Amino acid sequence: MFKVKTDSITGYKEKDIHYTVLSTDEHAPKLAILLPGAGYTTQAPLLHYSTGVFLHKSVDVLQVNYTYNDKFYDHFSMDELVEAIKFDVGTIIDKVLEEKSYDGYYLVGKSLGTIAMASLLDRKIFHHAKAVWLTPLLNRDDVFESMLHSRNESLCFIGDDDTHYNAERYRQFDNNPKLVTRLLEGADHSLQYKSDPVRSIDLLKTVIKEIDAF
Template identity: 55%
Template sequence: MLKTNTEIVKGYKEMNIPYTLLSVGENSKSLSIFLPGAGYTVRSPLFHYSNDIFLNKGFDVLQVNYQYNDKVYAEFSMEEICEAIKYDVRTVLDIVLQKTSYENFYIIGKSLGTIAMSSELSRDIFEEAKAVWLTPLIQRDDVFDAMVSSTNRGLCFIGDNDHCYIEERFIQLANNSKIIARLIPNVNHSLEYENNTVESIEVLKSVITDIKNF
């Protein structure tokens, strides 16, 4: 039976940061952490289906539901949003991990979420965590450097029609033997084709299958 626990913590500048912890069993030792994008939420397809996969494997799933598209963040610069997400994710994880005893971790970050992911993977507790990078912001040095030097087993998906895609940087991070890097031709920042719904669903199926098998 699915158990859902939703809480709100005070994050950066005392903003409310909701999070939800889902579990199907008692005292799971495995946790999957979802760090969505600014507009790509945990209800969006990649996270929706990943959620089912991990719950079916007996993982607890932690969804960090920051809302940086909300008007309260309207005056924040991009750099302040970046500081906020790192602070907010760290705050949520500290609270959750303080109450639990997980031993096995997956961290799945999409777009903006990969900024916090890059920071969190440096923590000792996540030394053996598996990392799933969905459309990482490789144009940013912090994300790119974290991926190039990462010692975590990783799985990366990005399209060459993504505004964040930089061929030279993708080649460098793909040379990291710890990361399986998937470049999907002609898909955008949502890992979708602009005008081909059926083919977009095929991409979704492929990505979810790879995550399931990772």
Template identity: 40%
Template sequence: MKNKSKSVTCYKQIKIPYVIQSKTDQPKGLAIMLPGIGYTVKSPLFHFSSGAFLNKEYDVLHVNYPYYSADYEDFSFEELTSALIKDVSAVLHEVLDQTNYNCYYVLGKSFGTMAMPTVLELLPFLNTKAIWLTPRLIDEPVFQTIRTCKQQGLCIIGDKDPFYDLEKMNQILLNSSIECIIPVGANHALEVDNDIIKSIDTVKSVIKRLDNFISLKNGVLRT
């Protein structure tokens, strides 16, 4: 497997590192991974999701924003959100300027989902899919994008997640472009508190569904 590591100078002149992983010289498309603040690309959902895309001959882009570092300790949450959107946009502009993919997946978790409305606007509409893992439904742009978007998408959030909202999920369920999966008893990590075996089973079921979702028409939306 090839790893191409680079960085982009972004918000407040802080460098944001990113890595493009590839297992083939002719990838089907690009999977863009937007982790949470504490839930990095090395965490289970991203590790196995990356493997699923690579095994299906997609390149994988990991945006490794270091928002846990001392550079950001004085940032308010609002400024951190602004930095996220600007940083991810800058990385994506650089990658898109240097590459030419036929289709795209955007996979975000928690804090990372807050950049997805902007990212989806930057990518070709018909050839892009979205995977929302434990989205921050309290963030209005995130909720409205999932509720109204026409791109095919997968939304996965446990009913014990602090961001789970039954009323909002009922509205999202009305969007025929989005498939919703609500693992019973799953928390914000999509694990079950105090039950290792159920946690493993939950993560396994999520990755299995995600793997099947990738297989649909090689990532190109039905028209």
């Protein structure tokens, strides 16, 4: 069994942003921070099973449950949305870490969440965090530069049928010995194969196994 705590903060432009902390051990030394995509929530397969992996290791899990596909954000420019993401995620993390301290961290970002990851890795407290990049937005300079130059032990999964995949930038990751990359042939932005659910399940299993071993 694990304990579940749900709460919220007043985020960017007074929008309430919800989060959940799951724990199997009140003395857990590590925290995994899960940063979902715009429409890919922490309940979607990659993040749902990642949560299970961390809880099994007695690692606390912080699920940041923002909803940037909400109508509230319809008029936001991309720059303002990025400002909101950084503000909201940073505020939640600060609140959680005020209540409990940890010796180590995992950051797991999916799609839009990799924007927040790129920002968080600059914070001193996360300089030794392990980073898992799920379908990162490689065409964004901030995400690409963070991955390319990060000294964090890192793991990246992306499909070559993902609209955010950039072959030229991906090849440059060979220059970062701390970054282990997995290019998944034919996989889309959800790390699935179109019209092939059974093969998609096999891929999910492979990715979760690697995260478990990371």
